[in-house]
Amino acid sequence: MKSFRLLLVAIFALTFTVSSLGFAQRGSAGEATILYWQAVSIPNPYLSGGTKDLDGAAPVIEPLASYDPAGNLVPRLVDEIPTVANGGVSEDLTSITWKLTEGILWSDGTPLTSADVVFTGEYCMNEEAGCQQVANFADIESIEAVDDLTVKITFGVPKPFPYGAFVSYTGPILQAAQFADCIGAQNQSCTEQNFAPIGTGPFKIVDFRTNDVVVYEANENYRVADQPAFARVTNKGGGDAAGAARAVLETGEADYGWNLQVQPEILNQMVEAGNGEIVAAFGPNVERLMINSTNPDSELGDERSVYMGGDNAHPFLSDPAVREALSLAIDREILTEIGYGSAGQPTCNVIPAPAAYVSTANDGCLVQDIEKANQLLDDAGWVMGNDGVRTNVDGVKLSVLYQTSTNAVRQETQALVKQWWSEIGVAAELRNIDASVFFGGDPSSPDTFQKFYADIEMYTNGFSGTDPEAYFKNWTCEEIPGPDNGWLGGNVPRYCNPEYDALVTEMAATAALEDRAALGKKMNDFLVQEGAMIPLIHRGSVSAKSNSLTGATGNAWDSELWNIAEWGRSE
Amino acid sequence: MFQYTVRRLLISIPTLLVISFVIFFILDTAPNDPTGNLPLTIPPEVRADIRKSLGLDDPLAVRYAKWAQQFFISEPLNFIESTTGISIGNSENRTRIISWQTRGPVADAIAERMPQTLWVLGLAYIFGILIAIPVGVISAYKQYSIFDQVGTFISLVGFSVPTFFTGLLAIILFSVKLKWFPSIYDTTLVVKDWPTFVLQVKQMIMPVTVLAFFNASQLSRFLRSSMLDNLSQDYARTARSKGLQERIVVLGHVLRNSMIPLVTIIALGIPAIFGGAIITEQIFRINGLGALLIQGIYNADIPMVQTLTFIFAILIVVFNLIADIAYGFLDPRIRYS
Amino acid sequence: MASISSTTETMKAPTPQWMETWKQFAKHKGALVSLIIFTIIVLAVILGPILWPLDPNYSNLRARNEGPSLAHPFGTDNLGRDLFAANLYGGRISLAVGAVAMLISIFIGTIIGLIAGYSSKLDGLLMRFTDMFFALPRLPLLLVVIMLYRDKLRSLFGPELGIFMLIVFIIGATSWMTTARIVRGDVLSVKEREFVTAASALGSKNGRILGMHILPNVLSPILVSATLGMATAIITESALSFLGLGFPSDVPTWGRLLFDGKDYLTLTPMRVVWPGLFISIVVLCVNFMGDGLRDAMDPRSKSKA
Secondary structure, X not given: OHHHHHHHHHHHHHHHHHHHHOOOOOOEOEEEEEEEOOOOOOOOOOOOOOHHHHHHHOOOOOOOEEEOOOOOEXXXXXXXXXXXXXOOEOOOOOEEEEEEXXXXXXXOOOEOOHHXXXXXXHHHHOOOOOOOOHHHHOOEEEEEEEEOOEEEEEEOXXXXXXXXXXXXXXXXXXXXXXXXXXXXXXXXXXXXXXXXXXXXXXXXXXEEEOOOEEEEEEOOOOOOOOOOOEEEEEEEEOOOHHHHHHHHHOOOOOOEEOOOOOOHHHHHHHHOOOOEEEEEEEEEEEEEEXXXXXXXXXXXXXXXXXXXXXEOEOOOOOOHHHHHHHHHOOOHHHHHHHHHHHHEEEOOOOOOOOHHHOOOOOHHHHOOOHHHHHHHHHHOOOEEOOOOOEXXXXXXXXXXXXXXXXOHHHHHHHHHHHHHHHHOOOEEEEEEEOHHHHOOXXXXXXXXXXXXXXXXXXXXXXXXXXXXXXXXXXXXXXXXXXXXXXXXXXXOOOOOOHHHHHHHHHHHOOOOHHHHHHHHHHHHHHHHHOOOEEEEEEEEEEEEEEOOEEOOOOOOOOOOOOOHHHOEEOO | OHHHHXXXXXXXXXXXXXXXXXXXXXXXXXXXXXXXXXXXOXXXXXXXXXXXXXXXXXXXXXXXXXXXHHHHXXXXXXXXXXXXXXXXXXXXXXXXXXXXXXXXXXXXXHHHHHHHHHHHHHXXXXXXXXXXXXXXXXXXXXXXOHHHHHHHHHHHHHHHOOHXXXXXXXXXXXXXXXXXXXXXXXXXXXXXOHHHHHHHHHHHHHHHHHHXXXXXXXXXXXXXXXXXXXXXXXXXXXXXXXXXXXXXXXXXXXXXXXXXXXXXHHHHHHHXXXXXXXXXXXXXXXXXXXXHHHHHHHOOOHHHHHHHHXXXXXXXXXXXXXXXXXXXXXXXXXXXX | OHHHHHHHHHHHOOOHHHHHHHHHHHHOHHHHHHHHHHHHHHHHHHHHHHHOOOOOOOOOXXXXXXXXXXXXXXXXXXXXXXXXXXXXXXXXXXXXXXXHHHHHHHHHHHHHHHHHHXXXXXXXXXXXXXXXXXXXOHHHHHHHHHHHXXXXXXXXXXXXXXXXXXXXXXXXXXXXXXXXXXXXXXXXXXOOOHHHHHHHHOOOOHHHHHHHHHHHHHHHHHHHHHHHHHHHHHHHHHHHHHHOOOOOOOOOOHHHHHHHHHHHOOOOOHHHHHHHHHHHHHHHHHHHHHHHHHHHHOOHHHHOO
């Protein structure tokens, strides 16, 4: 019996050596299970912009170029990234020309051509489509097929950063033949196409159940002969983040678990089981406090939280000393340790990445200083009352309504911040609102983050891709939400400074990366130092992978599954 | 009784129409929004376009009429066509109810989720009833015995501790520590031979047990109290004094008369099976109808939520009618005028 | 004034009937023990937060995720907040919410059930109304209610009392339907019994028949509903806070402690055991007290108890 077992072990060892010596074959690694606790609803990025849906499509349909985990553009369906230097981008920055790699096939065996790219552009820019990625196509005048493999995109204005369309997981190429009848309003009846788009990627969808499971099988026409290593990948959805972490790290039922926002001590305990490890990646997301510069008092009725050119200013948050004190009283290290663990880093900036854009001018806030905060308030004439809350001469009380979306970590952050503020004589009433209402933007609801019927609110924001130009536009005067524009607009803190607006305009006309970065830092400092917002945590994405899974590195700039073709099993 | 049934069925139609409109109105008034869960990188103008493409700019009455037309006419016709293969009228251009979240037909998503929902919740309900009846009867018959006390204790603790806790406890015990059962429910599993059957049983054990326990707690309490009431009734004494066997008195007469509250609860419980068990489904990743509904609500997917809720309403009305008819059988004195 | 003094008089000196009921109640051992335990819990949550010095919201960041100790008998949570204080304070709210919401729900359910069961004219209308309430999607309904009323109640009654009223009303108004159906089902059967038909033949008024003859006979399912309703209300309250409808997140309740603690089951298990235990004990006490009360008031079951 014993010798038989030995023999078996020897045979196994032999097979493994052989396979690792020889070329890995497509599909040789067998099956893998990945868990998305927010399940994929529809694997068509143009009809649903949720990260889970973008990721669900990423193994199947590909963009022309992707971002790697360091934020660099890498070619996918093209030979090289067009730049001014290689002539791909015109000198006046008004056009970009992509050259497709020859010989790329769709999973149905037909060749990929420039017509597919042009079609994808038309598909998304159709006015009736309600395309969710249409912002990536901003300023595009025309997309034309120069020849079978060349696509030229012409812009109406000079585009210093022309990599919006067809880049990263927000811009994959659809097959023109498959989606031909799905233009505009017709996309409603294209369930078959939307649920199983034909792609050029390493996998194809063989079974899709909405909000439940996606089953992928290796694409036999994939351009790299020995990829993907997995023959079959199942993306299972549902449950919660802690459950997904448990399935990867403790029970070993899954190989990869996405977006595991779980309390650090619980996650660490699961990691100790020894089945897997955490994969963290940091992009541009920052959890921040938005400071309302207008008065949200409910007595004001229709003028509540409405920006009126400097009138209607907030009774106490308009005082710079108060804003600085609020920021100084917060211990960002502790917030990170308790709520985020390896998924967060303390920050004092609105732009925490890419490195070139990161300012160092505000790092003073990284160390909590209750004493200094108290001093600031004392000097500014805010006198501590008997109830532990400061007031000024006019009897204005430092009492804030502090709202955020419902989420365990956010409620814990609120509790800690409230305690620290109480130490400097600021009272806080906490409120949490269901995320679908808070971020829903329904103009009839008083609880949206844009209406901002509170003094301070907290949420995470970031930008897509690596270029923050469009992001900075959010805080220009014209972006202030109000009744006139149906409360749409990204300038939630109602920050308005013509100097800042001028910098935004300047950036749109600046091409050199160094100059853009310098402008970015300047704008970042404006936003922080003038108290539009108080940055708290630079948030990363946290996923977990089993020990035997190789190739999964995490990626904060693109889909975490961007390189799923290279994933495999170690042995 | 027949006349009563027909009349009730006729009344159901306007009732259901009113209910469907009230549901639609509530869903429409609710402040959550289909673009609420999209990344903030999608700008507000694009969100406005998305809303427009979903038809949200139309007036309430138009959207309701559209849904009603699709639900009452298009979908039934589609169903007939797909089951019989006969095409009726202009089937090409007939619009179906399309979910905003998945852009796929709502009816298909529901059909996809029926199997796991019926298996898990249906079995849990059947087991719940099978446990509750003997427990309720014995507890009442031997009131204040050890069996009754223990039964009371377990069922009330079982009802007080929510399934999000018992489910989690089960996973930590049986999936993490003992590794007996999977914590992920595989909806793609097809039972075709013995090993796949074993897998199916394994993945159903935990959710079914957790839910059956919860259902049994509630049912047994009502049955026990009702039995107690009836055991002391005059007719039970009369039956005993006539010399009928105790077993016949208890099981034949008393149980039958005690079934009224149980029938009520069961009649309300069967539609609830269709409504899904939101928490249990989430914990075990069953992705049944409960998960579909809650996802729909979170994403303000009005066509999905409206359709699911309305089917639920139909079942409520139908099963309450069945319960009313059943009362008449259980207690012939009950007459409806 | 005179009437007030006379009521206090009667309360001081219970009538013989009261004494009789109390005697019967006290005979029921489970009921008596439950009453004592329940009283202790109520006293603890009322007086506890005054006597126990720690604030349930104070984070001691050096004492996170601690097990039970003298300083923290129930340990601390992941923010270093004292769980003993949280359980005491949380009990106040959970008991208040559970009891009031349950009473509202039982009251509405019983009235509607009695009328529908007794009056065949109103039966159809009331039951279709009940059907509608059953079918209404709860979550969106809650979102609508928050949107419409939260700010109004907050400005009228302040954040905590305003929310309390909203929550008990919401829970009560969305959970009475089962009680109504059950009561109606029983009334349908009871009203055909001899003593009711006799009373009605003797010319008793409808209200009197309902109150004196029918209600006592459908009391048991109502009491079961009450027991289960209390548990549901306590748990539902915690679910509501996730919609932003519940109490602000810095107000502990048993339901919320249980929900927040569940993920820490493997790290600090006592964190979830205590609130779970308290909810169960309260529900058990309510159940046994209900049993005792029914036995005491039901003339027939005296011999059994």
